[in-house]
Amino acid sequence: EKSKTSFFSKLSKAVAGKSKVDDEVLDNLEEVLVTSDVGVDTTLKVIERIEDRVSRDKYLGTDELNKILREEIANLLSETNKGVATEFSIPTDKKPYVMMVVGVNGVGKTTTIGKLAYQFKKQGKKVVLGAADTFRAAAIDQLQVWADRVGVPIVKQDMGSDPASVAYDTLKSAISKDADIVIIDTAGRLHNKVNLMNELSKVKRVMQKLVGDAPHDVLLVLDGSTGQNAFEQAKQFTKATEVTSLAVTKLDGTAKGGVVIGISDQFQIPVKYIGVGEGIEDLQVFNKYEFVDSFFK
Amino acid sequence: MFDNLSEKLDGALHKLKGHGQITEINIAETLKEVRRALLDADVNYKIAKEFTNNVKEKALGQDVLNSLKPGQLMVKLVKDELTQLMGGDAVGINLSGTPSVILMSGLQGSGKTTFSGKLANFLKNKKTKNPLLVACDVYRPAAIDQLHVLGEQLNIDVYSDKGNSDAVAIAKAGVAHAKANGHNVVIVDTAGRLGIDEQMMNEIGNIHAAIAPSETLFVVDSMTGQDAVNTAKAFNDVLDFDGVILTKLDGDTRGGAALSIKSVVDKPIKFIGTGEKMEAIDVFYPERMADRILGMGDVVSLVERA
Ligand SMILES: Nc1nc2c(ncn2[C@@H]2O[C@H](COP(=O)(O)OP(=O)(O)OP(=O)(O)O)[C@@H](O)[C@H]2O)c(=O)[nH]1
Ligand SMILES: Nc1nc2c(ncn2[C@@H]2O[C@H](COP(=O)(O)OP(=O)(O)OP(=O)(O)O)[C@@H](O)[C@H]2O)c(=O)[nH]1
Ligand SMILES: [Mg+2]
Ligand SMILES: [Mg+2]
Numbered sequence: 001e002k003s004k005t006s007f008f009s010k011l012s013k014a015v016a017g018k019s020k021v022d023d024e025v026l027d028n029l030e031e032v033l034v035t036s037d038v039g040v041d042t043t044l045k046v047i048e049r050i051e052d053r054v055s056r057d058k059y060l061g062t063d064e065l066n067k068i069l070r071e072e073i074a075n076l077l078s079e080t081n082k083g084v085a086t087e088f089s090i091p092t093d094k095k096p097y098v099m100m101v102v103g104v105n106g107v108g109k110t111t112t113i114g115k116l117a118y119q120f121k122k123q124g125k126k127v128v129l130g131a132a133d134t135f136r137a138a139a140i141d142q143l144q145v146w147a148d149r150v151g152v153p154i155v156k157q158d159m160g161s162d163p164a165s166v167a168y169d170t171l172k173s174a175i176s177k178d179a180d181i182v183i184i185d186t187a188g189r190l191h192n193k194v195n196l197m198n199e200l201s202k203v204k205r206v207m208q209k210l211v212g213d214a215p216h217d218v219l220l221v222l223d224g225s226t227g228q229n230a231f232e233q234a235k236q237f238t239k240a241t242e243v244t245s246l247a248v249t250k251l252d253g254t255a256k257g258g259v260v261i262g263i264s265d266q267f268q269i270p271v272k273y274i275g276v277g278e279g280i281e282d283l284q285v286f287n288k289y290e291f292v293d294s295f296f297k
Numbered sequence: 298m299f300d301n302l303s304e305k306l307d308g309a310l311h312k313l314k315g316h317g318q319i320t321e322i323n324i325a326e327t328l329k330e331v332r333r334a335l336l337d338a339d340v341n342y343k344i345a346k347e348f349t350n351n352v353k354e355k356a357l358g359q360d361v362l363n364s365l366k367p368g369q370l371m372v373k374l375v376k377d378e379l380t381q382l383m384g385g386d387a388v389g390i391n392l393s394g395t396p397s398v399i400l401m402s403g404l405q406g407s408g409k410t411t412f413s414g415k416l417a418n419f420l421k422n423k424k425t426k427n428p429l430l431v432a433c434d435v436y437r438p439a440a441i442d443q444l445h446v447l448g449e450q451l452n453i454d455v456y457s458d459k460g461n462s463d464a465v466a467i468a469k470a471g472v473a474h475a476k477a478n479g480h481n482v483v484i485v486d487t488a489g490r491l492g493i494d495e496q497m498m499n500e501i502g503n504i505h506a507a508i509a510p511s512e513t514l515f516v517v518d519s520m521t522g523q524d525a526v527n528t529a530k531a532f533n534d535v536l537d538f539d540g541v542i543l544t545k546l547d548g549d550t551r552g553g554a555a556l557s558i559k560s561v562v563d564k565p566i567k568f569i570g571t572g573e574k575m576e577a578i579d580v581f582y583p584e585r586m587a588d589r590i591l592g593m594g595d596v597v598s599l600v601e602r603a
Contacts, residue, residue, distance in 0.1 A: 191549075278436070
């Protein structure tokens, strides 16, 4: 709260009675955005847009500037985040609706799956989890704990087995159980490891043997404290698996997760969920205005 | 995505050609590119600013200006400055005490458990120690199992107490277990926590007080962005840690967090993690890190072209 007022009061002092945003304001804005991990490119883009609008609309007071600011940043997200969804909802025309969750190591994939399963189960949906991280020590046990917590079935094999085969088994089991939603956990992998990225494409192909258009959603999980490397992550995972949505985790910390603005803008992928803690309820549907506001807090 | 700094500097330095001397004006463009590169590499905003200001001071004040091309000088200045900031003399791990007690700390998912395994393995094989791993993460699902799986893979003993939710008590019992069983190193794995989570920071503070480690390590994901400074500071305030571990450097992150953390807490970076396997541990080389942050795979060729 304190720094919020100080940013906006600085802002108002610097722009009072001016028809042009001066360098001091822009410097302040740059600092806020860059320190939120928005990145230099996207920051420059925002600043350009603000300058344009201010010279066109003859900006008057801080309130307007504040509004313009929020709008312009949120606009970068708007192309892909049209709906103001507040519910955890998934299309009902696919059954089972297959989600595959991907991302680099330790970002929060498995935890997010547990939280999602909980939300869907709460809606009365039949959920099946697939433990296709067969690599990391005790990854299967971890997903098992989540499955038990939520009370949903899990399909698994031994550590070291073929992830594609686990995914296949999971779909098969889900179909036979007439399940609504399948969520496949995958091992964390750095996007520059070609073999591991190819493995993901294979998991996808194998699932398509059972459900032609699976996966219906490829959810890329990004750690909210990640900096500019998240761009490369989005790029490479999109290349390997055609990512269709994003989740940003760990936003309960001090990191702002601003890098997703540029990512969402550049790759036209909507941000769907944010993780705000380690508990089962700590997942929220993404709200772009709240997200943007958090930069100025 | 990341344009190579050397290419950018090349462009900027082109303008310096023929000047022979660095002035406030002709250096501005170059400094802007350097700052941009640092920000793209996730160096903290304020630190990047300070850094370029320092470099400017040095560049302007140099007497050797006339004997070197300004381009060469700039590259060398920036790289030396970065290297020096991140380096100092290599500091090894403190293995005093019987047993020597090592405490791991860090944010969620940074790589603490994996690194605990790697370090135990390293000390066993390279220093002929007899380490014990202690599982104090009583929160994360299957965290204890994870450490046990690593212990089994490495043939290293793991102490845990599954029914117990008191991490401080487990840590103490772990050290006692090590003493009783002839282990000369104890590595205590802890749960991931946020620097602003008071309760959890108190817990690790209490663990620290209870076992008085000879070495407290802060484990950080090298992909971390601007927040690295806040987190490092929060952990350092509570633990006054002895060293930093940078993980996941097998990725393509530029790793500017290394510089940010070093600047803000002034603690040595002791090891790096370069993979998920237990052998993927290496000592930290400041100069390599400087190259990496700047995106200069080949500084020499830049200097030759400048
Ligand atoms: N504070 C906080 N911690 C989180 C959040 N989401 C996940 N975590 C924690 O982050 C750590 C890693 O989470 P995981 O779900 O295991 O991550 P993962 O991506 O599955 O990791 P790998 O499978 O090893 O690649 C755990 O300690 C989680 O409890 C979040 O939103 N906030
Ligand atoms: N590629 C790569 N992956 C790593 C490295 N170090 C750890 N990991 C992976 O990162 C993920 C998280 O590692 P953990 O050791 O579980 O992290 P942690 O800090 O103990 O996590 P929490 O206990 O949940 O806070 C796992 O998938 C590890 O395999 C590394 O140096 N390189
Ligand atoms: Mg996982
Ligand atoms: Mg751990």
